[in-house]
Amino acid sequence: MISIKQINEKDIDLCFELDSHTISLWSKKQWANEFKKEGTKIFGLLISNIVIGLCVFQVILDEGQINYFVVNKKFRKKGFGSYLMSYLIKKCEKLNLKKILLEVSQGNVIAEKFYSRFDFSTVGVRKNYYKDGSHALLKEKKLTTK
Numbered sequence: 477m478i479s480i481k482q483i484n485e486k487d488i489d490l491c492f493e494l495d496s497h498t499i500s501l502w503s504k505k506q507w508a509n510e511f512k513k514e515g516t517k518i519f520g521l522l523i524s525n526i527v528i529g530l531c532v533f534q535v536i537l538d539e540g541q542i543n544y545f546v547v548n549k550k551f552r553k554k555g556f557g558s559y560l561m562s563y564l565i566k567k568c569e570k571l572n573l574k575k576i577l578l579e580v581s582q583g584n585v586i587a588e589k590f591y592s593r594f595d596f597s598t599v600g601v602r603k604n605y606y607k608d609g610s611h612a613l614l615k616e617k618k619l620t621t622k
């Protein structure tokens with residue numbers, strides 16, 4: 477059974493472990509900082525109580541920012557990423573946010589395809605943004621508030 481739940485700081489090891497096995501973006505200290513950031517919520521996508529996806533989401537004024545988004549390698553291409561993204565978009569609409577922003581590495585073709593599917597468009601480039609010198613594409617999805 478699929479479910480989404482908010483992850484608390486006591487589950488920091490779980491976040492660090494999933495990250496280590498996927499994109500290795502943050503150290504444990506960096507994860508701890510994410511939990512402390514104002515307006516930040518961390519959501520886990522679970523199958524039968526096992527976390528297979530993670531998203532770090534921050535609200536800044538009337539914008540939502542996705543600071544981290546990953547699905548466990550074994551569970552990719554099965555619609556789980558889309559499930560988590562659809563949940564986030566609905567959440568942002570309920571909060572009456574105007575747009576969702578995120579950054580993605582220019583070479584990450586799969587993520588680019590994934591985000592295009594949800595109508596994110598490129599609105600800027602941050603040069604040499606990542607440790608390896610690659611550029612980040614700044615993506616934005618405009619939301620229609622009801």
Ligand SMILES: CC(C)(COP(=O)(O)OP(=O)(O)OC[C@H]1O[C@@H](n2cnc3c(N)ncnc32)[C@H](O)[C@@H]1OP(=O)(O)O)[C@@H](O)C(=O)NCCC(=O)NCCS
Pocket residue numbers: 498499544545546547548551552553554555556557558559579580581584586587589590591593
């Ligand atoms: C990007 C990511 C979250 C997608 O998760 P997922 O669960 O595999 O995505 P879905 O199964 O819901 O796929 C939705 C769409 O994304 C695109 N997509 C996903 N995987 C793809 C692949 N391997 N090749 C091409 N397109 C792909 C397709 O358009 C797909 O739609 P389709 O199945 O109808 O073709 C996952 O690949 C991931 O965790 N990647 C590493 C982390 C990352 O790059 N995060 C984003 C930047 S921070």
